[in-house]
Amino acid sequence: MLGLEVGFEMEDRQPSGGISATERSDVVADADMTLLIVDDDAPLRNRLGRAMEGRGFKVTTADGVAAGIASARAAPPAYAVVDLRLGDGSGLEVVSALQDVRPDARVVILTGYGNIATAVAAVKAGAVDYLPKPADADMVAAALMARCRPLPPPPEQPMSADRVRWEHIQRVFEQCDRNVSETARRLNMHRRTLQRILNKYAPRE
Numbered sequence: 001m002l003g004l005e006v007g008f009e010m011e012d013r014q015p016s017g018g019i020s021a022t023e024r025s026d027v028v029a030d031a032d033m034t035l036l037i038v039d040d041d042a043p044l045r046n047r048l049g050r051a052m053e054g055r056g057f058k059v060t061t062a063d064g065v066a067a068g069i070a071s072a073r074a075a076p077p078a079y080a081v082v083d084l085r086l087g088d089g090s091g092l093e094v095v096s097a098l099q100d101v102r103p104d105a106r107v108v109i110l111t112g113y114g115n116i117a118t119a120v121a122a123v124k125a126g127a128v129d130y131l132p133k134p135a136d137a138d139m140v141a142a143a144l145m146a147r148c149r150p151l152p153p154p155p156e157q158p159m160s161a162d163r164v165r166w167e168h169i170q171r172v173f174e175q176c177d178r179n180v181s182e183t184a185r186r187l188n189m190h191r192r193t194l195q196r197i198l199n200k201y202a203p204r205e
Contacts, residue, residue, distance in 0.1 A: 033057045034057070034058050034075070034077040034078050035058065035059050035078070035079040035080065035144075036061070036068065036071055036072060037049055037061045037062070038062045038065075038067075038071075038080065038081070038082045038086065038094050039063070039081075039110070040064050040086050040087040045061050045063070046061070048081065048137060048140065049061050051137035052137060055141050057079065060075070060077065064086045064087050064089070065089035065091070065094055066088055068082065068091075068097075069097040072094065073097065073101055076098065076101045076102035077102070078104075078105060078106065079106050079107070079108075079144045080094070080098055080105055081107075081108050081140055081144070082107060082109055082110065082127075083111075084109050084110065084111040084112070084122065085111075085112065091109060091122070092118075092122055092125055095122055095127055096125060096126070098126075099126040106128045107128060108131060108143045108144055109127045109129070109130040109131070110132075110133055111130055111132055111133065112133050128146075129143040129146070133167075169198070172186055173198065180194060180195060
């Protein structure tokens with residue numbers, strides 16, 4: 001998975017301006033608040049689950065394509081948040097399966113750095129929106145609940161391109177067990193260039 005766990009902050013807090021008053025009333029009024037979260041990053045999945053429960057959703061989680069499809073078929077949710085790249089396949093498979101059993105389900109795709117084009121394809125396949133990682137719980141809830149516009153409003157302080165790039169590099173570095181040579185190979189970077197980046201502090205938001 002190309003998710004950016006370091007910057008993906010899912011604080012257990014109540015909405016703080018990310019959702020409008022109208023959207024919050026929609027959350028309260030909607031009788032079916034079942035939500036399926038599919039992500040193979042357990043800490044991220046659990047944090048997001050707790051944060052969304054705090055926003056009134058009834059959360060079920062799955063750690064991959066197979067488990068996500070099984071959960072969707074067993075109890076089709078009204079909402080879903082699906083990571084695009086999972087350990088056992090593509091999140092698009094989960095989107096497709098969910099569309100088969102519940103066409104009105106609102107699905108948001110989460111995508112890591114470098115997967116925007118595929119995320120757009122996911123929207124065409126039935127997802128209502130995609131969010132590049134990192135995205136906080138307010139952003140996710142706003143995307144799920146938006147009814148009158150194709151996309152939620154942009155964040156007040158989006159991460160800079162340099163910060164997104166740095167987060168992605170850090171994530172891949174951790175996935176490679178902090179092996180600089182292997183990380184450089186996977187990122188198609190010169191080893192010395194990667195070392196310079198790793199030795200720097202994170203860019204400002």
